[in-house]
Amino acid sequence: MIRALTVLLSLAAGGAAPADPIRFENMSARLIPHVYSGGWTHFVGGGLAVLDCNADGRPDMVAAGGSAPSTLFENLGEMRFSGRPLMATGPEGTARNIVDSTGAYPLDADGDGHMDLFVLRVGANLILRGDGACGFSIANALWGLDGRDRWSTAFSAYWDSAERLTLAVGNYVDRADPDGPFEACDTNDLYVREGRRFTWRSLAPGYCALSMLMARDAGGQLRLRISNDRHYYVRDGAEQMYDLRAGRFLGPGDGWPRISLWGMGIASRDITGDGRPEVMLTSMGDQVLQLAQPDGSYRAAPFDMGTYAQRPHLGDDGRPSTGWHAKFADVDNDGRADLFIAKGNVDQMPGNAIRDPNSLLRQLPDGRFTEVSVAAGVAGMERARGAALVDLDGDGRLDLAVVNRRAPMELYRNVTSAGNWLQIDLAQPGPNRNAVGARVTLQSASGRQVQDRVIGGGHAGGSAVPLHFGLGRDSGAKVSVAWPDGMVSDHALSANARQTIRKPAP
Secondary structure (H helix, E strand, O other), X not given: OHHHHOOOHHHHOOOOOOOOOOOEEEOHHHOOOOEEEOOHHHOOOOOEEEEOOXXXXXXXXXXXXXXXXXXXXXXXXXXXXXXXXXXXXXXOOOXXXXXXXXXXXXXXXXXXXXXXXXXXXXXXXXXXXEOOOOOEEEOHHHHOOOOOEEEEEEEEEEEOOOOOEEEEEEEOXXXXXXXXXXXXXXXXXXXXXXXXXXXXXXXXXXXXXXXXXXXXXXXXOEEEEEEEEHHHHOOOOOOEEEEOOOOEEOOHHHOOOOOOOEOOOEEEEOOOOOOOOEEEEOOEOOOEEEEEOOOOOEEEOOHHHOOOXXXXXXXXXXXXXXXXXXXXEOOOOOOOOEEEEEEOOOOOOOOOOOOOOOEEEEEOOOOOEEEOHHHXXXXXXXXXXXXXEEOOOOOOOOEEEXXXXXXXXXXXXXXXXXXXXXXXXXXOOOOOOOOOOOEEEEEEOOEEEEEEOOEEOEOOEOEOOOEEEEEEOOOEXXXXXXXXOOOEEEEEEEOOEEEEXXXXXX
16 A cells, blocks of 8 residues: 555655664753743744754754743754743833743845745744844834734745745634633734735634745645644534635535644645645644645545654553644655654643653555654653754754753754755745745756755744755755746756755846
8 A cells, every 4th residue: 555655655765864863862960951932822842943043054943931931042053052041122222131032933024045934933923134143123013014913833834926925824712701711712914015014814713823934835835724623612613624726615615625633833844755745733742744646635544654743652651642733844854755744742731641752653665654763862751842954063964852841842953864855945036035935946857856945844843044954875866946937947056065056047
């Protein structure tokens, strides 16, 4: 069955590196202590943003703090980080700590070449303008964005064909509803930049969103996927798909089936080489992998594919797992995307596992996944929330950072004997400088890989870093970039380097 579902078998022939064990070294002691804390409004959230905030080529991190200040970790190289509270200067000229944050997402909102941050909060959301030196100022008034007073837990962004920036914000429970919290889900927000200001409209109904992603669906259409928490919508709600061009939610008549689950996070990537992205939905219980079909629909992965990760794989707690941030990434550079899932109890929910180890699922040559987190040294047992798989030390291997609720943040250095690799950054003129919405197709001797450049997904946090491709034994690859406006450019790149591809002139 698996062979019929995947074309990644070709990656196992010729180009894949030997299947050496995946290994990480625990470097958490190098971080100043950071804990995602707070009461019931911070049971969810705890996101991690990764961005190069000072243009030195090293990824920095911003970790949401909940009721405590968010923390900025500047990357000093060699897995060393300075740490201090994330601060931003307000219109009055004074700097303040960023508190009550549930998460953050990096983007270059004004196209000036410096990374900015959209900060999700319990309260008014903030858009922080970066100065290129890891300093930030609150730009809500400057850019005409009403942060509103909500409990925000999800975010995504893209630039449309007119290069207008569109922001989607997902809100959780309406704290002002006297009949809440159950069946009191708030509506969501859509902002479109018109000139120098954002216009707002409501996305209703809302079903307690915990993750959003604007990206191509299995049929190649740009859609906004919203993953919702059934714990609060209880009934009548479901996962949602919004058609950005038509301006409406899709339903069964559009081929969008009604799916209800305890949705927490979204990860999207083509893992079969056919150019259609698969989607992982984390949840309380099953982690649901949706396999993209040739007709543009999805179907659930078979159980023996090994992705459901529905119960703890370490310890003796047999109650269901709770999945949060998910990320597809090639941690051993063999040309096959692996999958990390941050897991942990909401707080003290008796129906779910309390000691719930994180999952690292290694993709095998036949397309199945197997749990390797214990042997790899990353099976953390705290209440994990946000996470990132990013090359933090510049050695071509993806390292791991995990934010925990009521426990210190974790940091792991990838020391796997891994294969060759390529990291591809994109740049183009205009407002969408980082070419969000572009598709990169890599063809090497061992197979084909496809990744889209997106902002969103995960759980309450995301990364703005080069796209990472494992190459196994291959020494180079042909790369095709489909730019957001439809232009296509072709390139030949050598392995084991970070390459910036700039959009050619028309």
